[in-house]
Amino acid sequence: MSFTIAIDGPAAAGKGTISKAVAAHFNVPHLDTGLLYRAVGLKMLGGVDPIDAARALRPEDLEVEGLRTAEVAQAASKVAVIPEVRAALLDFQRVFARRAGGAVLDGRDIGTVICPEAEAKLFVTASAEVRAQRRFKELTEQGAATEFDTVLADVRARDERDMNRADAPLKPADDAVLVDTSTMTIDEAVAAAIQAVDAKR
Numbered sequence: 001m002s003f004t005i006a007i008d009g010p011a012a013a014g015k016g017t018i019s020k021a022v023a024a025h026f027n028v029p030h031l032d033t034g035l036l037y038r039a040v041g042l043k044m045l046g047g048v049d050p051i052d053a054a055r056a057l058r059p060e061d062l063e064v065e066g067l068r069t070a071e072v073a074q075a076a077s078k079v080a081v082i083p084e085v086r087a088a089l090l091d092f093q094r095v096f097a098r099r100a101g102g103a104v105l106d107g108r109d110i111g112t113v114i115c116p117e118a119e120a121k122l123f124v125t126a127s128a129e130v131r132a133q134r135r136f137k138e139l140t141e142q143g144a145a146t147e148f149d150t151v152l153a154d155v156r157a158r159d160e161r162d163m164n165r166a167d168a169p170l171k172p173a174d175d176a177v178l179v180d181t182s183t184m185t186i187d188e189a190v191a192a193a194i195q196a197v198d199a200k201r
């Protein structure tokens with residue numbers, strides 16, 4: 001039986017950590033769909049037409065170095081507004097979602113567009129300041145030289161683009177369970193997510 005768990009939300013809300021933990025808990029594979037857009041964004045930065053890049057994308061492209069940088073994140077959110085790019089990435093995500101045994105997908109439009117029929121839907125969010133603070137800490141720990149204000153501006157720019165695009169904008173599905181992680185620890189957020197999924201099983 002397939003059981004799809006859709007986890008959406010804005011940048012740096014804790015989606016990635018929560019999705020990995022939920023996938024491990026239920027012992028199902030996990031797809032970070034942001035990587036698809038990042039891989040296309042990286043190719044665009046290298047001069048490739050984003051629509052061509054999306055149509056030619058291979059699973060190996062999700063494994064390359066350099067997908068997690070701030071520059072690639074901004075490029076990803078730019079290619080993500082192009083309907084042909086989104087359309088080209090649809091099948092891969094839907095096939096993954098419908099794997100026998102279940103799957104976790106995280107992104108921006110999983111519960112609304114990719115898998116509107118997902119059995120469990122979560123919308124993981126937190127205030128822009130909290131998200132920027134977490135991202136800033138992460139980047140500083142990795143040794144990146146950056147300012148909090150720059151990170152906050154980046155988070156806000158990406159939110160703007162993700163929420164206001166015409167095609168598949170970032171928003172909670174009507175039947176999504178909201179998990180606001182602003183004042184939660186990672187463990188609390190993971191526990192809340194697992195509980196929400198369990199309630200649908």
Ligand code: C5P
Nearest residue numbers: 033034035037076077080107108109158
């Ligand atoms: O989640 P992540 O930060 O890696 O996503 C990078 C960008 O890819 C997002 O800002 C968003 O514009 C885009 N994206 C999307 N739909 C998804 C996943 C990511 O539009 N399902």
